[in-house]
Amino acid sequence: MNSPPLTDLSDRARDIFRLVVEGYLDSGAPVGSKALASESGVNLSPASIRSVLAELEQRGLLAAPHTSAGRMPTESGLRLFVDAMMQVAEPSQEERAAIEQRLAEPGPIERALEKTSALLSDLSGAAGMVMVPTREPRLSQVSLTALDANRVLAVLVGEDGHIENRILSLPVEALGTSLEQASNYLTAHTSGRTLAEAASTVKEEIASGRSALDEASRDLVQRGLATWSEDATNRPVLIVRGQANLLDDVALGDIERVRSLLDDLESKQSVASLLDRARRAEAMRIFIGSENRLFSLSGSSVIASPYRDREGRVVGVLGVIGPTRLNYARVVPMVDFTARSLGKRIG
Known part of the structure; x- marks a missing residue:
């Protein structure tokens, strides 16, 4: 354009x-x-x-x-x-305090990401979006428990204290004490590593015959790491909140445009690909209407900013989406401030 x-x-x-x-x-x-x-x-x-x-x-x-x-x-x-x-209007002291207070609340990182998306929606009057961090957490402990005859529950504890549950479909009738043996083995070999890193190390050790695991435990460990790593890759990467904000009186005068926008938001993978452009650019991006093919029919704008961890690495993207009549002067610095505040929370 x-x-x-x-x-x-x-x-x-x-x-x-x-x-x-x-x-x-x-x-x-x-x-x-x-x-x-x-x-x-x-x-x-x-x-x-x-x-x-x-x-x-x-x-x-x-x-x-x-x-x-x-x-x-x-x-x-x-x-x-x-x-x-455009002359930007920096977030007020009250807005900055509200953002920092909301993100400082304790809890797992997923909850902080959901709060961020809802917060952006509340402050902008549009829909808030957050792409989850691209890096996997490093683990400190893994424990395995049989749920029933065909399912194993894995509790993965990250170094940052985050706890996540994963389920593996696997007959456990013949495992016996293998669950405890596999838990100890996984904890020893995943500590300080991501699932992907642990899977590579374990695969090499089992293939070389250095593993002391019995056959049942080896099967459990290999299948578990492979499944959980794949699950981490395929899980939804985008949190969207505040779609109802897009249905104001002005928007309802063009209901087809609004319907098109809501349909676009349902395609989270496509929206995530758009936000990924801001992540790769490592800078604030503003997409207006047909500048982006995804929203060419709905005539919408996206304001997106990458957020970084304390080491300065880009780990995700957040932003807002709404009609092209967004209050850019207010929303742009607000998105930037929220990105910096979330980066401090990521650690």
Whole structure:
């Protein structure tokens, strides 16, 4: 999407353009010449304002949804405004305190991620999204318990204190004391490692004959590590909260667009791929409307920022999605602050 350089606009056209965009983002409705004429600092007649609006429309920055309606920014116009004119409003002290307090609450990291997504939704008035950390936790202990004749429950304890339960479908009738032996073996060989790292080490040791495990225990360990590692790869990687915020009075006037957006959000893997672009870029990304093919039909915007651990490594992405009339000046710094706060929580 190519926008004309800001320097191509006269000071008068720049001021009118900014007022139209800010008015539209505030109300969600087109802005007319009469409303602009009543703005303080605009010393132009409605006729002169209409002339400037026509120029901006010709440049592709504004559009009129109806002949008698006012103007609203096009996607090119929004891109120009966001890139060159927007004055960000830093989160208030109350907002910063609310973000930090919510993320400081104890509990597993998954709960913190869910809180982050809900928090972004509450503060932005849009839908909040968080992509879970891409790195697997390092383990400190594994214990195995038979649930029934065909299932084994594994309790995986991470070095960060996080506890996760995994289930393995496996006949346990002939295992006997092998569950205890396998638990001890797994704890010894997973301590300080991720599941993927442990699986590689254990596979090599069993293949070389160095393992003291009996046949039943070897089967349990190998199948368990393989299944749990694959499960970690395939599990949902995106948490979305606040879809109901997308159904405001303005949005309901274009119910097909809203339905298209909600359908897009159901395709979490596609949305996660979009957010992954921000992770790879390691910087804040703003996608407006058709700039991204996924949301070309719903005309939606995404503001996404990677978040890092304390060592500075990018481990995930968070952001908001909503109509193109998002309050970018407020939401962009809020997403950035939330990303930095979540990074401190990740550790």
